[in-house]
Amino acid sequence: MPTTTEAVSKTVLHDCRDTWVATLVELAETDERIVAVVNDSVGSSKLGPFQERFPERLVNVGIAEQDMVGVGAGLANGGKVPFVSAAACFLTARAMEQIKVDAAYSQHHLVLVGQSPGMAYGELGPTHHSIEDLAWMRAIPGLTVVVPCDPTETAQVIRWAAAHDGPVYVRVSRMGVPDIVPDGYTFAPGRALTLREGKDVTLVATGTTVVRAVAAGELLAAAGVDARVLHMPTVKPLDEDALLAAAAETAGIVTVEEALTSGLGGAVAELLVRRRPAPMRFVGVPDTFASTGSVEWLLDHFGISPDGIAAAAQDLLSK
Amino acid sequence: MPTTTEAVSKTVLHDCRDTWVATLVELAETDERIVAVVNDSVGSSKLGPFQERFPERLVNVGIAEQDMVGVGAGLANGGKVPFVSAAACFLTARAMEQIKVDAAYSQHHLVLVGQSPGMAYGELGPTHHSIEDLAWMRAIPGLTVVVPCDPTETAQVIRWAAAHDGPVYVRVSRMGVPDIVPDGYTFAPGRALTLREGKDVTLVATGTTVVRAVAAGELLAAAGVDARVLHMPTVKPLDEDALLAAAAETAGIVTVEEALTSGLGGAVAELLVRRRPAPMRFVGVPDTFASTGSVEWLLDHFGISPDGIAAAAQDLLSK
Amino acid sequence: MPTEEDLVPRVDPEAVPSDTLTVLGRVPAGATREEAVAHLREAARLVRRRDIQMIRASGLGHVGGEFSVIDILITLYLDAMNMSPELLGDPDRDRFILSKGHAAAALYTTLAIAGFLPPEQLGTFMQPLSQLNGHPARTKIAAVEASTGPLGHGLPVAVGTAFAGQLDGSPRRTFVVTGDGELQEGSNWEALMTAGNHRLSHLCVVVDRNRLQQGARVADTNDLEPLADKLRAFNLEVVEVDGHDHGALLDVFANVPAASGKPTAVIAHTIKGHPISFMSDNVAWHHKVPSAEQVAQALAELEA
């Protein structure tokens, strides 16, 4: 039973960026409208295969994130379906007003792909961490915020976004994750996936932290605690029914995210206090800029690890 | 007893921008380090008197918000105490990464003054509304987020920020507000002001909405409900003790803000679910871009009005 | 001490006598150049009349920058562009983006006189729930290609639109009007670099060069000169024109692309508040709202 991030990483892991690109290439084969827009980020977005197959449909504006999102909106105006892909930290912070105005307020069919969010670029330091993006993006009206947890779901999300006529922010990480969703799973915005039934406490995770929450569920089971484990693929919209049921049927909710806890944690808290007050614990990055260090070290450091999550659940149950 | 925003406005109202500038000029008389940095916003920031008195200490970079905040950080590096002042919508959205990196992560003594936030520019439309800024700014580590409620407090906040060696975001509105804080009041970050004692329910407001919450308290009293009314001048840090006491001693908390409810509302919710779960209602802008229309109309439209707030409290109490 | 702008009463729109704008439509096919210019001149006159009435009625607006850009808008919509209400569904129609979105009333009145909007709708300008925001919204008006208002957004979007056209081999041209103060925004230089290097010849950037911005002269804020050199160094073909001369504007727009493999930059020399005597080249009129007497005087000057 893995208790640290290092131990989690011992299973077969996938880089979801590979899936995102493979899916985009596949879609682009049959849908001429699909274009990719980047900020000198072909490599970090792993868009090499797309560039090779469709060189003219890759629009590289250089290191210019405002232009990148604006050009994306213009391409949408011109009938294209643009996937704008850049490191999450620069995409969201540098082009914030373009995301607000050109994507969300304009309700363009425009997919914003934030690559390697959270602390995936751990050693590069807080300038390259994207821990604020979930809190920021969910505070933009009209934007769907998606954090897939494994390759299968990533592929489904990219397909869904290609067909969804509206602005979407998708987080895709370079950090390895195992296969998680079961056969026959279908992604839908606002629909949680139950990974473990349980009646004592509920763990709600998203993206790269889902595997850690599952492991925490096992640790808790070994300690006699029957934890429910949910994956919440859309931070916005939430699966309100699943969360309200969890608040009613278990002692409380522990949210888990590779982000400031005002992301998923804050979103769930805002739902519960209004509809069904219940105790919560937040596992994520506290209100601080992280240190430099590997993402594995940082995740463990902040307790975004199986034992950190289990401890948070035990703390909730003990009060 | 005023029940709508129009009725509230019948008292003597002040434009807090006048106070902000008068205070800045006064400080600058004795502190040579103080400079103002603007984006062609001398008029909208009402900085005319400062410009007249200290023409060289007003740095106008033109319509260039990224440059504005970066230049502010550089002026701080050069020993100045810069007040960077621009319409809140452009300051926060357009210079988001500069606020994150050059102000907050760099921990510069740099004061960011977001003018006319919320829906103060009602008719100009959502591009000019700054409803996201409280949610966005509180999700930046190391940044203090202040929303003064009247001229006296605005003056105190500007003085405090001039002396506080760290990055601060202050919201100052053009929308008229009456005098609110009592004689002898002293602003301190993380300290709420109790405007009305009460044991049934608690209203927590900030900035331009405080006067509306006070009026709601009177409406509720007339209906036999004893509402506690707090002004929370810092959305970050919160006055945790006052909020936890309110959660313990009254039936629940209604937050009131001229912003998306993931601002102050979300911040309070995140505290309560972790420390003392209690019912809440959020009065503010729901997850939508507002219509065009006057700020008065918009506030009433979204129920950010005495009767809207009172109704939210009654709803909380009725469940 | 409220400023003058704050003191302007929010008057009841019903109470303000307003023209009902006549839908003039495009310059008729086969018109001589003289006839065309006369048509545009009359349209611009009617649009200025209606515009100032809207500003007065709503108690807000940007009349200075509207009066400087109206001749450009009118020339584009009523003649130069391949764009009309019937063409809205045609992907090959020309595109227009008003990057200086604060001149929204000028765009709305132009769209009305060109037949894109019912003229009665102008009476709702900035009223609650109106489609006519203080700044143009793409989701609210079919002919608006991009939501603008924050400066420095329209040009990158125009570059994207032009890019899509180039990818599709479409003949359509994309016109975008920016303010001159607006060119202080770095997002524009990012977009110009992209446009120049990607050889977007079907893009035409028109700079409303009225030499004033919100609070002062551009030269006293953060100067743009030498502007033509800047644009050339970003690989655009530069043309200068009198932005109030409909005939000259017609020639310039007819000649876009002005150079093969290059986007065209048109520096349109204009006067903020033109042609009203007390507004012309006067920074106070960036977003000042005229009194009833000032409206009357402006309307009288527009008769002359």
Next chain:
Amino acid sequence: MPTEEDLVPRVDPEAVPSDTLTVLGRVPAGATREEAVAHLREAARLVRRRDIQMIRASGLGHVGGEFSVIDILITLYLDAMNMSPELLGDPDRDRFILSKGHAAAALYTTLAIAGFLPPEQLGTFMQPLSQLNGHPARTKIAAVEASTGPLGHGLPVAVGTAFAGQLDGSPRRTFVVTGDGELQEGSNWEALMTAGNHRLSHLCVVVDRNRLQQGARVADTNDLEPLADKLRAFNLEVVEVDGHDHGALLDVFANVPAASGKPTAVIAHTIKGHPISFMSDNVAWHHKVPSAEQVAQALAELEA
């Protein structure tokens, strides 16, 4: 299919044999030009050695852009700038900002050889809780004037610093180094406009013109040419120099301000990965991590 960068093992820093960098300090006062150049050349050689070892040890870094900028950093810190550890508290010291913050290791090693950082600290590069982040942090190292890493931040901050100096009538100069790809960021053009118009003559912008960015040549991504024309049109005085020639760099920096009332722009022509045979002008080495054999070969080439 992980990319090569992902496969580089995170080696134990202890296990990587590393030089202990000697603190050479500034070029001694009274040195002849030849002696000065020899001092700088040796310092640059030692810094390149230590830099590549740090990259190998941490398993991350940007060796290409570090090797292109090291001669500039060394010339500034060891001679051209009025800056030394003793001067840190002096408001009139010269300022330096590395806007292309991804070359952090080059800055850290330069600061170490100049005596600002204990050389042992270099061993903590990118380790948990280290002060030596992958990108320089103002709060963590006294000599770092601005936190950088996201491109397009350092130049606006440098403009602010220079502005403060101008307000105070300080003799200090502010030097900032940007990448060439970095100049695609509009924030830089905003800052250049401000610098030119406010006549910040004590500001010197050095462009590390290595003609490569992260994924490709600058010319194949979004070209900067004609770069000198652009900078001149933004009202800077432009000087071009071989960015690896310490003598030429000394002359250029000694001559700042190069024109009265104007900021100076130095286009430093450099080679990414210089002078290592297999790295030079090779985009693959933007952030590739060398194998043990490649480190050995590089160190051998640095002996020659």
